[in-house]
Amino acid sequence: MTRPTAREVRVAPNIYRTPHGWRVYARRDGELVAKRFPPDTTIEQLQTHVAAFRTEADQARKDRRAATIARAGTFARDAERYLELKVVQAMPSYTDRVRQIGRWVKAFGKRPRAAITTRDIDEQLQAWRDAGDAASTVNLHRTALMSLYTRLDGRSAANPTRDAHKLEEPAPEPKGLPYELIRQLIDAMPADLGRPVKGVKGSRKLGSKTRARLEIMAWTGMTPAQIKLLQPQHLNLKERWYISPARNKGHRRPRHPRPLVKKPMTKDAHAAFARFIKLKAWGPFSTRSLRHTLERARVKVQRELRKTPGKRRVVVPTIRPYDLRHSFATELFRRTGNLPLVAEMLDHSSLQMTRRYALGAVSDVLRQGMQQFEAGAGR
Numbered sequence: 001m002t003r004p005t006a007r008e009v010r011v012a013p014n015i016y017r018t019p020h021g022w023r024v025y026a027r028r029d030g031e032l033v034a035k036r037f038p039p040d041t042t043i044e045q046l047q048t049h050v051a052a053f054r055t056e057a058d059q060a061r062k063d064r065r066a067a068t069i070a071r072a073g074t075f076a077r078d079a080e081r082y083l084e085l086k087v088v089q090a091m092p093s094y095t096d097r098v099r100q101i102g103r104w105v106k107a108f109g110k111r112p113r114a115a116i117t118t119r120d121i122d123e124q125l126q127a128w129r130d131a132g133d134a135a136s137t138v139n140l141h142r143t144a145l146m147s148l149y150t151r152l153d154g155r156s157a158a159n160p161t162r163d164a165h166k167l168e169e170p171a172p173e174p175k176g177l178p179y180e181l182i183r184q185l186i187d188a189m190p191a192d193l194g195r196p197v198k199g200v201k202g203s204r205k206l207g208s209k210t211r212a213r214l215e216i217m218a219w220t221g222m223t224p225a226q227i228k229l230l231q232p233q234h235l236n237l238k239e240r241w242y243i244s245p246a247r248n249k250g251h252r253r254p255r256h257p258r259p260l261v262k263k264p265m266t267k268d269a270h271a272a273f274a275r276f277i278k279l280k281a282w283g284p285f286s287t288r289s290l291r292h293t294l295e296r297a298r299v300k301v302q303r304e305l306r307k308t309p310g311k312r313r314v315v316v317p318t319i320r321p322y323d324l325r326h327s328f329a330t331e332l333f334r335r336t337g338n339l340p341l342v343a344e345m346l347d348h349s350s351l352q353m354t355r356r357y358a359l360g361a362v363s364d365v366l367r368q369g370m371q372q373f374e375a376g377a378g379r
Contacts, residue, residue, distance in 0.1 A: 075113045101145075175360070218268075
């Protein structure tokens with residue numbers, strides 16, 4: 001790389017006077033290049049040369065970028081490569097990730113990924129928000145695209161999603177259900193009728209595995225992903241304990257994994273696990289069956305409640321399976337007032353997350369605390 005010497009005097013940007021004339025410096029592909037000119041060359045001519053050189057260098061950069069984009073595949077092809085990665089397919093939420101990346105393919109499918117900018121991503125995220133998608137849903141799509149770039153190019157590579165705007169989400173609302181309603185919902189689910197097994201006569205009468213799984217969610221707060229991973233070594237009916245399988249959640253794995261804690265079974269949890277074992281409900285299952293069973297039970301409970309005088313217009317709200325986990329956290333916090341205990345039962349590493357799950361009981365716990373405060377003040 002050529003650099004100005006001590007005998008050269010700078011008279012203008014990039015222009016130096018030498019003992020034998022002029023020397024002009026400019027950068028090409030990151031390297032400093034010099035060119036000599038005779039002594040009778042004017043400053044205006046030298047500046048014209050510098051400007052022309054810069055224009056030529058800018059055009060060369062644009063041509064190289066265009067050539068790179070032309071050689072690159074489309075976003076749709078890169079999306080296929082991403083979804084074929086084993087580390088991505090191992091995600092518990094792989095089905096959701098396929099759906100999220102599919103929406104990005106509809107938006108950018110025919111374009112080279114190298115040509116997609118942060119502005120393009122921001123515009124698409126806002127378009128989904130304007131179309132009615134929740135802020136949390138849009139942010140999940142942003143996370144999915146961020147993961148695609150990271151997995152294909154590496155964490156330190158350029159990623160236009162990194163600077164894309166993250167939407168502000170509304171304050172969380174309580175999602176816990178009264179346990180009186182949860183019991184009504186479970187009782188409304190058929191216990192002796194399950195999904196038919198092809199080739200097995202009378203298989204519908206073996207029992208409902210879906211109900212057993214929903215009961216475990218209601219009485220332990222375990223997630224569907226954890227129930228799918230349950231193995232016989234994770235529970236002991238005689239000693240009345242269970243272990244929640246580790247959740248494969250989060251971008252970075254902890255250096256020291258959470259210990260496997262034996263959690264005590266309540267009476268209801270013990271009965272649910274017993275039915276789970278009897279029905280041999282181990283292994284993967286479709287979470288769609290949980291939603292369908294819960295919705296049929298909701299409709300049935302609402303129909304029965306409307307037969308009661310004064311409740312003919314009662315509406316049982318739509319319920320998601322995950323609401324059972326929120327309900328467990330809420331009720332446990334309401335009864336104990338011990339947030340770290342709730343976090344341990346739900347396998348949370350952050351009390352802030354636990355508080356969101358148990359939000360419905362915060363007012364009750366605060367009320368109990370103030371009652372204790374008043375009782376102590378009267379001594």
